[in-house]
Amino acid sequence: MKFSVDKAIFLKNLFYVVGIVDNRSSMLILSHVLIEAKDEKIYLTATDLESSVYTSFPAKINSEGSICVPGKKFFDIIDKLPEDEAIYQTTENAQLEVIFNKGKTKIKTLPGDDFPQIPKPEDFIFRTIKSEILSNLINKTSYCVSNDEMRKNLTGVYFDMTNPGKIKAISTDGHRMSLVEDELENSIIEAFILPKKATSEIKKFIKESDVLNIGVGKSFFVCDNGQTSILSRLIDVKFPDYSQVVPNNFINSFRVKKNDLIAALQRIGVVLSEKSKGAKITINHNNLEIRSLSETGESVESVDTVGDNQNIEIGFNVKYLIEALSSFENEELNISINDEVSPACIYVDEKQKDKQLAIIMPMRV
Numbered sequence: 001m002k003f004s005v006d007k008a009i010f011l012k013n014l015f016y017v018v019g020i021v022d023n024r025s026s027m028l029i030l031s032h033v034l035i036e037a038k039d040e041k042i043y044l045t046a047t048d049l050e051s052s053v054y055t056s057f058p059a060k061i062n063s064e065g066s067i068c069v070p071g072k073k074f075f076d077i078i079d080k081l082p083e084d085e086a087i088y089q090t091t092e093n094a095q096l097e098v099i100f101n102k103g104k105t106k107i108k109t110l111p112g113d114d115f116p117q118i119p120k121p122e123d124f125i126f127r128t129i130k131s132e133i134l135s136n137l138i139n140k141t142s143y144c145v146s147n148d149e150m151r152k153n154l155t156g157v158y159f160d161m162t163n164p165g166k167i168k169a170i171s172t173d174g175h176r177m178s179l180v181e182d183e184l185e186n187s188i189i190e191a192f193i194l195p196k197k198a199t200s201e202i203k204k205f206i207k208e209s210d211v212l213n214i215g216v217g218k219s220f221f222v223c224d225n226g227q228t229s230i231l232s233r234l235i236d237v238k239f240p241d242y243s244q245v246v247p248n249n250f251i252n253s254f255r256v257k258k259n260d261l262i263a264a265l266q267r268i269g270v271v272l273s274e275k276s277k278g279a280k281i282t283i284n285h286n287n288l289e290i291r292s293l294s295e296t297g298e299s300v301e302s303v304d305t306v307g308d309n310q311n312i313e314i315g316f317n318v319k320y321l322i323e324a325l326s327s328f329e330n331e332e333l334n335i336s337i338n339d340e341v342s343p344a345c346i347y348v349d350e351k352q353k354d355k356q357l358a359i360i361m362p363m364r365v
């Protein structure tokens with residue numbers, strides 16, 4: 001196998017696939033990326049057996065073939081190349097040689113035939129979705145996906161397309177929840193949980209085209225932009241009934257400038273330790289008083305608010321508040337806290353609370 005390709009193009013496409021490689025697996029091949037040179041293109045594939053990413057791009061092919069290279073090591077080699085273009089060729093002793101103007105690098109490879117067969121689920125039901133919509137759904141929900149493998153149904157983003165013309169994305173780790181809704185022609189009714197790792201990989205190439213094709217078939221999900229695809233096994237566990245968490249009434253609400261509150265919370269968080277993550281918030285008629293106390297120190301902040309709200313004293317995880325507030329694009333937000341044991345509900349305004357809603361459970365401080 002021998003080919004030459006521009007460094008920037010090679011590096012960009014390697015970036016799309018290298019995040020999937022699994023260096024912790026007992027199967028050495030899963031830490032590798034499959035490189036195939038054929039039909040005047042380079043094809044790159046990586047898999048951890050749960051998710052797979054494959055992409056292709058034009059290249060000058062002198063001789064066709066396939067090999068597997070250590071994914072992250074190879075990415076670093078290409079990243080450090082001094083020239084825009086290099087020559088890549090296999091050697092007789094199962095190495096890939098990278099030749100550039102002032103030197104060359106060799107890396108050990110595995111046979112291309114050793115790479116696992118990528119699952120090819122049949123009977124996909126495809127639909128198109130604007131990249132901007134899918135990006136928005138993922139970005140505004142991925143921050144509160146759980147990492148707890150004991151609660152498998154919380155380790156992904158739940159996509160709900162059971163209401164005609166709507167698509168919802170919901171995520172929760174049991175302490176907080178994010179709900180986002182947008183418009184989509186969905187005459188096909190379905191709902192599924194997409195693993196967090198898959199959503200992270202989709203974000204890498206999601207904006208390369210204006211429109212994406214997404215499909216669900218059997219127990220797999222596929223997302224394709226015409227050049228790069230990700231195929232992921234879905235989480236086959238029932239997602240919690242999120243509607244039970246959303247309060248029926250949004251009362252005791254106030255309006256606040258998002259960046260002012262985030263800045264205050266960030267300063268408050270400086271004195272917090274790993275053990276004490278919460279701050280006590282006192283809601284007054286026209287301001288919030290935020291107080292943190294730990295073995296390293298204490299801090300007090302005041303943030304102006306607008307609203308006819310009751311006086312309440314309640315504790316929240318500072319990090320959770322910052323992440324929820326940061327997921328909104330608007331400068332001013334509404335926050336509703338019904339009483340001392342109720343969650344904080346963050347939304348833009350009454351008309352748009354179905355479009356995006358962040359819910360954070362209180363904590364004892």
